Amino acid sequence: MSVLVFADAKNGKVIKSAFEAVSYGAKVGGGSCIAVTYGDVSNADELGAYGASEVVVAKSIADNDSQVLSALVADVAGQKGANTIIFSQDFTGKAIAPRVATKLSAGLVSGAVDYPTADFTIKKTAFSGKAFANVKITTDNRVISVLPNSVGAENTGGSATVSDYAGDVGVSKVKIIESKSAASDGSVPLPEAELVVSAGRGLKGPENWGIVEDLANAMGATTACSRPVADIGWRPHHEHVGQTGVAIRPNLYIAAGISGAIQHLAGVNGSKVIVVINTDAEAPFFKAADYGIVGDAFEVLPRLTEAYKKFKASN
Amino acid sequence: MKFLVCISKVPDTTSKIAFTDGDTKFDENGIQFIVNPYDEWYALVRALELKESLGGSVTIITVGGQADEPVMRKALAIGADEAVRIDAEAKDPGYIATQIASYAKDKDFDIVFCGKETIMYNNAQVPAAVAEYLDVPFISLATKLDLNGNTATIERDAQGGVEVVELQTPFVLSAAKGMAEQRIPNMKGIMAARTKPLNVVPAFDAAETTQVVSYETPSGKAECKYIDPENMDELVSLLHNQAKVI
Numbered sequence: 001m002s003v004l005v006f007a008d009a010k011n012g013k014v015i016k017s018a019f020e021a022v023s024y025g026a027k028v029g030g031g032s033c034i035a036v037t038y039g040d041v042s043n044a045d046e047l048g049a050y051g052a053s054e055v056v057v058a059k060s061i062a063d064n065d066s067q068v069l070s071a072l073v074a075d076v077a078g079q080k081g082a083n084t085i086i087f088s089q090d091f092t093g094k095a096i097a098p099r100v101a102t103k104l105s106a107g108l109v110s111g112a113v114d115y116p117t118a119d120f121t122i123k124k125t126a127f128s129g130k131a132f133a134n135v136k137i138t139t140d141n142r143v144i145s146v147l148p149n150s151v152g153a154e155n156t157g158g159s160a161t162v163s164d165y166a167g168d169v170g171v172s173k174v175k176i177i178e179s180k181s182a183a184s185d186g187s188v189p190l191p192e193a194e195l196v197v198s199a200g201r202g203l204k205g206p207e208n209w210g211i212v213e214d215l216a217n218a219m220g221a222t223t224a225c226s227r228p229v230a231d232i233g234w235r236p237h238h239e240h241v242g243q244t245g246v247a248i249r250p251n252l253y254i255a256a257g258i259s260g261a262i263q264h265l266a267g268v269n270g271s272k273v274i275v276v277i278n279t280d281a282e283a284p285f286f287k288a289a290d291y292g293i294v295g296d297a298f299e300v301l302p303r304l305t306e307a308y309k310k311f312k313a314s315n
Numbered sequence: 316m317k318f319l320v321c322i323s324k325v326p327d328t329t330s331k332i333a334f335t336d337g338d339t340k341f342d343e344n345g346i347q348f349i350v351n352p353y354d355e356w357y358a359l360v361r362a363l364e365l366k367e368s369l370g371g372s373v374t375i376i377t378v379g380g381q382a383d384e385p386v387m388r389k390a391l392a393i394g395a396d397e398a399v400r401i402d403a404e405a406k407d408p409g410y411i412a413t414q415i416a417s418y419a420k421d422k423d424f425d426i427v428f429c430g431k432e433t434i435m436y437n438n439a440q441v442p443a444a445v446a447e448y449l450d451v452p453f454i455s456l457a458t459k460l461d462l463n464g465n466t467a468t469i470e471r472d473a474q475g476g477v478e479v480v481e482l483q484t485p486f487v488l489s490a491a492k493g494m495a496e497q498r499i500p501n502m503k504g505i506m507a508a509r510t511k512p513l514n515v516v517p518a519f520d521a522a523e524t525t526q527v528v529s530y531e532t533p534s535g536k537a538e539c540k541y542i543d544p545e546n547m548d549e550l551v552s553l554l555h556n557q558a559k560v561i
């Protein structure tokens with residue numbers, strides 16, 4: 001089986017989720033795969049360490065337009081005879097994978113959390129994290145889009161030959177006028193964050209978020225919030241996690257002053273470890289927690305920040 | 316302006332999810348169905364706002380059986396002008412997209428609005444696939460949309476932040492939070508919805524490309540370990556030594 005992986009790039013670098021996608025592709029391809037990326041990337045060769053034997057770079061493509069990039073991926077798949085195409089289910093992957101699947105008359109499983117079985121059945125999230133579905137691809141060509149942070153990137157120490165893409169896939173009809181960074185403080189965007197500190201209505205008001213940010217800053221974590229907090233404007237909309245907000249899968253999710261409503265849990269229960277801080281011992285969130293602290297967030301959060309700093313200093 | 320809004324039916328967000336027939340079928344027993352929140356709150360409402368300010372029409376489309384008609388009536392009550400139901404089982408995203416695109420292809424819609432994903436399968440596949448079949452641009456995760464003649468200015472969530480993009484109609488977009496505010500249908504809307512046209516169109520020929528083999532519910536979490544609120548050093552030590560996440 002010949003596997004092609006789309007490796008997304010931004011600001012001249014192949015991004016983190018692409019390394020995970022390449023690791024996944026190499027496993028599916030029995031040890032190696034081909035990767036395709038675009039733009040003026042400086043670290044394309046690093047994909048070799050994660051299992052790519054060959055990296056094709058389309059230097060002339062600057063923007064992440066779905067029409068242009070899907071044409072690129074389909075063309076490279078044709079040239080290389082790849083019948084299995086892997087994406088990361090990140091921003092760009094979500095927009096391109098279905099177009100590529102359509103071009104190749106391929107079945108697509110998006111949000112895969114595990115490797116395919118021998119008959120190409122793949123486990124994916126469903127019902128916003130309340131369940132999983134095992135979905136079988138029944139076509140000859142196949143596309144899989146891997147949920148970020150589900151299998152991890154594995155450095156196997158290989159190397160790749162890097163070549164330039166020669167074809168022409170047209171120009172984008174979408175003009176990017178402005179690109180703004182959501183996390184102006186330079187923290188990792190929520191969907192990619194490994195550590196998340198989140199707070200809800202229990203914090204009483206936006207002026208109290210300093211203790212949440214202090215902990216997040218100390219840990220290098222990204223901040224999140226419950227929906228009502230974003231709706232009343234205490235926090236920006238992009239921090240809203242849950243069934244109708246961003247779904248996240250960090251290694252650690254710390255939730256303070258959040259009750260744990262079913263719609264909130266739906267977006268966060270893919271987290272590896274959940275810590276809940278709530279004054280109410282009956283709060284439903286404790287049922288989904290690994291570690292629980294029945295206590296006042298206004299006291300517990302600063303204490304946790306100090307404890308973390310002490311730990312950091314001695315480790 | 317002619318707008319098409321793709322509407323899907325999903326279990327209410329408070330639903331407890333269970334399966335039957337050896338975990339091969341979703342158990343609909345006692346489940347309330349609603350319009351997928353992204354389709355209703357963001358895609359449909361923004362299409363209606365644009366129609367109200369610029370003129371034109373809003374058609375909603377659903378691929379599904381007769382059981383989907385109540386949620387389609389809800390969308391009509393919020394203000395859509397007419398509804399189309401493609402009489403086909405909503406098999407897989409590629410199949411659904413083919414149905415929608417086959418219907419839309421010779422109807423000159425200026426914008427096809429979708430939700431960013433259904434809260435049922437979280438596929439986020441139908442919108443981009445519809446765009447591919449129609450051979451038009453696709454803007455995913457749109458959080459703001461303005462139209463000036465045929466030129467659209469859109470804000471979308473992108474890797475690491477937000478992008479502002481500009482393009483010409485026709486195109487397909489998927490809507491995310493921020494596009495519009497939820498609208499509650501009023502009595503007049505609900506009455507009017509009863510008599511608005513709901514056209515049933517036979518299914519187009521299309522192949523299935525994937526198949527749900529079975530479902531699993533996440534394995535139950537181990538008991539929560541409680542930690543003394545005075546002793547955050549213990550929590551940090553457990554996160555480091557036991558959970559190994561810091």
Ligand SMILES: Cc1cc2nc3c(=O)[nH]c(=O)nc-3n(C[C@H](O)[C@H](O)[C@H](O)COP(=O)(O)OP(=O)(O)OC[C@H]3O[C@@H](n4cnc5c(N)ncnc54)[C@H](O)[C@@H]3O)c2cc1C
Pocket residue numbers: 199200201202203225226227228229240241242243244245256257258259260261262263264267277278279280283295296297298328352
């Ligand atoms: C269709 C629909 C979709 C929804 N989607 C989402 C979604 O995506 N995400 C989401 O989050 N919600 C969503 N909701 C809302 C959800 O149902 C809850 O209302 C919401 O999650 C509650 O937010 P909260 O926990 O911050 O507030 P509350 O429920 O008010 O809980 C506040 C908590 O803080 C605790 N507390 C109070 N004081 C302190 C203190 N000093 N220290 C520590 N704890 C304290 C309280 O005991 C309580 O448990 C949705 C609802 C609907 C109907």
Ligand SMILES: Nc1ncnc2c1ncn2[C@@H]1O[C@H](COP(=O)(O)O)[C@@H](O)[C@H]1O
Pocket residue numbers: 320321322323324351353354376377378379405408411428429430431432433436437438439440441442
């Ligand atoms: N059966 C359907 N009928 C009409 N539109 C649909 C259907 N399924 C999905 N959609 C649209 O496609 C979007 C994304 O769905 P999905 O790709 O299934 O996550 C939804 O938010 C709807 O706008």
